[in-house]
Amino acid sequence: MVESILAIVVMAFGVAFYFKKGDSSVHKFVLDQASSVYDKYAPYSFHEIREKVKSMGQEYTVKEYVTQIAIFAGIAFGISYLYFYNIVVSLIYMVIVVSIIPYLTYLRCKRVFSEFLFEQIQVYTTNTIMEFQTTQNFVKAVEGVYNSGVLESPVLDDVKMMIDMAYRNGDIDGSIDFMNQKYDYHMTRNMHQLFLQITREGARDSNDVLENMLTDIDILVEGVYRDRIDRQNFHRQFVQYGLLLYAMIGLVQYLVGMENYLKILEEPIVMIALHGIVLFNSFMLLSGEKYYNENVGAE
Numbered sequence: 001m002v003e004s005i006l007a008i009v010v011m012a013f014g015v016a017f018y019f020k021k022g023d024s025s026v027h028k029f030v031l032d033q034a035s036s037v038y039d040k041y042a043p044y045s046f047h048e049i050r051e052k053v054k055s056m057g058q059e060y061t062v063k064e065y066v067t068q069i070a071i072f073a074g075i076a077f078g079i080s081y082l083y084f085y086n087i088v089v090s091l092i093y094m095v096i097v098v099s100i101i102p103y104l105t106y107l108r109c110k111r112v113f114s115e116f117l118f119e120q121i122q123v124y125t126t127n128t129i130m131e132f133q134t135t136q137n138f139v140k141a142v143e144g145v146y147n148s149g150v151l152e153s154p155v156l157d158d159v160k161m162m163i164d165m166a167y168r169n170g171d172i173d174g175s176i177d178f179m180n181q182k183y184d185y186h187m188t189r190n191m192h193q194l195f196l197q198i199t200r201e202g203a204r205d206s207n208d209v210l211e212n213m214l215t216d217i218d219i220l221v222e223g224v225y226r227d228r229i230d231r232q233n234f235h236r237q238f239v240q241y242g243l244l245l246y247a248m249i250g251l252v253q254y255l256v257g258m259e260n261y262l263k264i265l266e267e268p269i270v271m272i273a274l275h276g277i278v279l280f281n282s283f284m285l286l287s288g289e290k291y292y293n294e295n296v297g298a299e
Contacts, residue, residue: 044154046106049113052154058112060105072097079246083274085262093278100286107293115228120155121183122221125191129210138195139166158182172199187217235292242285249277 053059060068076097080090127150131141145151146159162175169175176192194213198206253261264270 044113046109048154049109052116053109053112056112056116059109065101069098069101072101080278082246083249083278084265084271097282104289107289111293117155117183118185118224120151121185121188122217123150124155124159125187125217126214129191129214132195133207133210138172138199139163142166155183172196187220190216231292235288238288238292239285242281242288245281246278249274 050059073094076094077090080093081087084090124145127145127148128138128141131144132138135141135144142159142163146156146163151159158179162179165178166172166175172195176196180189180192191213194209198209256264265274
């Protein structure tokens with residue numbers, strides 16, 4: 001009975017560890033997960049995303065995938081065997097963990113693609129402003145950016161669509177709405193709103209305002225890159241915490257002794273508690289991966 005209570009206490013410690021307010025990063029993660037009620041609709045299919053990641057040279061090679069599978073399988077087998085000392089159970093956990101790798105690939109590709117889009121929108125906004133300072137015409141400025149070769153698909157294709165819509169409609173309103181919906185970033189909305197005001201009000205000297213807009217974009221981009229560094233640090237620490245919690249079962253075995261531990265494994269409540277520890281910790285690690293790869297901090 002004492003051993004069963006001890007196992008449950010360890011699981012409770014794991015839950016408390018994740019919710020501990022002293023660690024602001026982990027606490028913030030839990031709050032963000034709880035408050036996230038829906039995922040933003042992605043306008044691109046995973047096939048398009050992965051093809052773009054491949055063209056950028058950031059897709060894993062076959063060797064890297066094989067290495068990833070071997071590492072995940074080895075860790076899953078080792079941890080589960082440390083808990084249950086049962087080869088069959090360990091093999092089941094190993095298969096489950098390896099089967100999650102495609103989902104992790106999906107998350108990683110989405111992160112790489114999202115960061116690529118943000119960088120492209122940064123190029124689009126800054127170059128459009130600089131072109132406008134020369135041409136004093138929004139459509140001509142966008143055409144200059146399109147022809148400059150600084151953009152890549154899919155942003156390049158959408159900018160071409162934007163230009164065609166402006167000529168077809170005879171105004172820039174529809175084009176701006178299209179881009180704002182396709183790339184919902186503060187920098188695009190603020191820049192487009194500024195150009196709408198300049199176009200409608202006929203401002204003669206907009207250079208100072210445009211320079212301020214460029215400064216604002218630089219500040220925003222700097223904040224985004226700082227956020228990426230913070231997320232990388234959080235991700236590394238979170239994985240370390242998760243692996244540490246897995247190792248807590250070693251403390252239980254040390255306290256009760258290996259012989260007694262093997263005996264209490266025969267208790268159904270202990271087995272349920274141990275599976276709960278493994279599954280809970282695995283779920284939190286997977287949620288951490290989702291948080292790291294999806295909340296890219298673009299705004």
